[in-house]
Amino acid sequence: MRTVIAEDSVLLRAGLTKLLETTGFEVVAAVHDADALLTAVEQHRPELVIVDVRMPPSFTDEGIRAALVIRQQWADVAIMVLSQYVEERYAAELLATRTTGIGYLLKDRVADVEVFLEALRRVAAGGTALDPEVVAQLLLRRHGRPTDRLTAREREVLSLMAEGRSNAGIAECLVVSESAVAKHINSIFTKLNLSAAEGDHRRVLAVLHFLDGTGAADRS
Amino acid sequence: MIRPYTVGSMSSGITHTETRARALRSVLAGPWGRRAWRDLGFTVLSAGLNLLPLLVMALPWILFPPISFLAVLTCAFVSVAAAVALCPWLTVLRRGCFYEVLGVRIPKPPTIERSPESSGGVWSALRDHLRSPRTWRQACYHLVVGPAVNLLGLLGALAWGAALTYLATSAVFWVLVHVFGMTERLVWAGAELWIVLLCAILVYLGPWIVSVAVRVDARAASELLGPSRAEQLAQRVAKLTESRAGALDAADVERRRIERDLHDGAQQRLVSLAMNLGLARATLADELSEPARRALQEAHEEAKEALTELRELVRGLHPVVLEDRGLDAALSGIAARSPVPVRLTVDVPRRVSSTVEAVGYFIVSEALANANKHARATAVQVDVRLDGTVLRITVTDDGIGGAQASRGTGLTGLAQRAASVDGSFGISSPLGGPTTIKVDLPCEP
Structure with a gap:
């Protein structure tokens, strides 16, 4: 490369x-x-x-x-x-x-x-x-946004998604099973109103939600 | 203030008899000593300086005889204005005389501050001068105390001179009559014994009166012409404030220098070392024996830990982010690293001085550490905002409370940090919580 x-x-x-x-x-x-x-x-x-x-x-x-x-x-x-x-x-x-x-x-x-x-x-x-420190700091400023409805665990999962990790990577990081991670991710999608119709793109959208306020979401 | 007039010596090597002999000699030599002549000269010089303002004040009345009410007013105004205008110059002259002749140093009072509404004209300058207590103290010296004390000194000098003259004339007549027998041409009835005795006393007393007058004069001058007690204190406070700010800045600069040195030197080297070890670990894993591989792994982990510790140390010294990007960025860094979730609001639209930034940063950092360590808090709210020229910091946690500034060394440190830049520190921590720390740091606009 x-x-x-x-x-x-x-x-x-x-x-x-x-x-x-x-x-x-x-x-x-x-x-x-x-x-x-x-x-x-x-x-x-x-x-x-x-x-x-x-x-x-x-x-x-x-x-x-x-x-x-x-x-x-x-x-x-x-x-x-x-x-x-x-x-x-x-x-x-x-x-x-x-x-x-x-x-x-x-x-x-x-x-x-x-x-x-x-x-x-x-x-x-x-x-x-x-x-991870960037993610933690970005998360710090998000008050009164849809991401506020997330539980602490879901937030962790979302941060790891934002870091760019796969489900397997997230599971390894949090020492939980991959299915548990998938469950958390589904719950995140629901809370952020991301319908299944959006398919895999939901993952990116969730991260964008997470980064919202940095200007990422409105310009994508 | 003035060189001590006391005779004798306090030093231990000299015996009592010697001391007494010296004292006697000093008393006998009194009227003819250098000090007596110096004081006499000073008294005469003072007389000239004392006449000056009186003359200036009298001048308008002599030149324009006040025949009408308006003329009286004009004369009064001119003489007061002239005296006020003359006071600073006379003070300078006086200060010079005291230093050159007597060696008495009278410190300069601070310059009169112009009142904010001053237009800069003659009228407002005169008003400022008339309002300043300094002008009145100077006038008091130049017009009242100085002349009065000087008069005492002059009387002493006069008595001294008269007594000396009388004694000298009497002695001459005595010699002419008794030694040369010149009686027919001179009419001299002979000196009365009591007059001779009185004169002898006056010869010794005169110089002492002059000296005492000069001493009183010097004391009065340094009280009235030098800075007043309040002015002295104000000067001292200004000086202390400046030196403290200097010390704080120096400490701050030093911390930043250490931080830079560590970053440019040790940190880079350590990153490089850890990277090389990591590379070796990744590429040589298959070729190495088990112990060697384990040693390599341990070395790599150690290097990474050292790196983390060094990073924390550097952050504690003076974080670069604080210097480069200001409070907001630096605080969100520590807030994000806090194990207890932090809600952070920073509203500081402009950069404040680096010293205040550093103090603010360490206060929040320490308060968060306290909330994490002792308070068993589950949430912390940090609020930092610039309110005019005051940086207000509020840290609230929902922990167990009961924190006391007198017990916790951390809290004492916080209060001291705040005090170092004239800030205020307040804590409210009832048992059961919540704990609120409020710090206000003044920062110049």
């Missing part, structure tokens, strides 16, 4: 490159700032971009702005954003255009190699990967 890495820390850039190359990714470029990233994307047309939020020159949100540009100009490029801390606004901005092929993880998650690689593959395949 053709990948571009944008990360200003030399150590981490080298580490990521090595990690990806050993595990079957093809790193076509590893750059240290946002401008170089855009040039590299234009030149190599990668399938996946891994980008750090804080990069030179101002070390604020260069990475997010670059990611938004990439999303606008090269819609088929999947993006994994790595951040030192969770900023919902960033996540919201990223999710505002489309909720596919996007990931937002805390930088430290890189250390959990297996989980990180799985998230990368999921994002590259058009899925989402939101950090």
Whole structure:
């Protein structure tokens, strides 16, 4: 998989490159700032971009702005954003255009190699990967919305759905059976008024409901 | 204030006889010592300075003899205005004299604040000056106390001079009559013994009177020309406020520096290490022996744990998110991580000073930790809003209550944090709950 890495820390850039190359990714470029990233994307047309939020020159949100540009100009490029801390606004901005092929993880998650690689593959395949802390923070602000009617457990299930996990993944995470997860999901669909006619799309809609207020739902 | 006039020494190495001898010498040398002459010079100089305002005040009355009521009013106004205008200059002169001649330093009083409705013209400036108690204290010195004390000193000097002159003349006559026998041309009846004695006393007393007058003058000047007690306190408070803010800012800057260093150094290295270990674990699993694989796994887990701990530590120091994105983002971070569900409302439309942000952040963080640890709460409501120039923080939990600021060290810490930026801290925690913490932090507009 053709990948571009944008990360200003030399150590981490080298580490990521090595990690990806050993595990079957093809790193076509590893750059240290946002401008170089855009040039590299234009030149190599990668399938996946891994980008750090804080990069030179101002070390604020260069990475997010670059990611938004990439999303606008090269819609088929999947993006994994790595951040030192969770900023919902960033996540919201990223999710505002489309909720596919996007990931937002805390930088430290890189250390959990297996989980990180799985998230990368999921994002590259058009899925989402939101950090549990991002999800928790997004959930915090949803008052007086349909999601308020959910039980604590259903909320957990919905968060895990938003993180991009499958039923099996959710079951494993919560240490329950897959059928229990399916039951929770059905209950979520009912409470959010998502009829069966909408089929598998309901899953995406539920997540969008969940992210409502970030602007995702009205623009999808 | 003034160099001590006391004679003798308190130092332990000198015996009593020595001390007494020195005291006697000092008393005998009194009228001819340098200090006596210095005080005399100062008294004469003061006399000149005291005449100045009286002269200025008298001038309009002399130049324009007040023949009508209007003229009286005009003269009165001009002389008062002139005296008021002269006071600050005289004060500067006086302060210089006291320092140069006597070595007495009179601190500068703060400048008179302009009243808010002041138009900046002569009238309002005069009104501001007339309203300020400082002007009246200065006038009191320059027109009343200074001249009165000075008069005492001048009388002392006069007595001293007269006594010396009398004694000297008498001595000369005595020598002329008794040694040279010049009796026919001089008419001298001989000195009366009691007058001679009186003069001798006056020769010693005169300098002391002058010195006492100068001493009183210096005391009065520093009371009336220097900053008043209230002004001194105000100056001190201003200075303390400034130094405390400086100390707080310095501590804040230091925390941020440590945070940056940790982030740029140790954290990156640790992420890289954990990543490498994870990679080795993922790729070498089949080639390694069981113990080696287990060792690798443990190393990886340890590295991840270290990373988590380091992240928590850095968050506790000064979270980057607080500096970059402000209170709202930073608070939603800690609220989301809280095991007890938190309802968070933040209404802070502008960034407040980084010190207040840091204090606010730590107060909410600590209050949430308390609610989690001690209160057995099931829900916490955090409300932060900027009300004009006050950041109001309210944290309410539905726990068991009974929290006391005097017992819990955490709560004392909260109160201290709030006090460090002149904020107020209040807690209501009846047994059975709920517990409400209210903190108001002033922040300049």
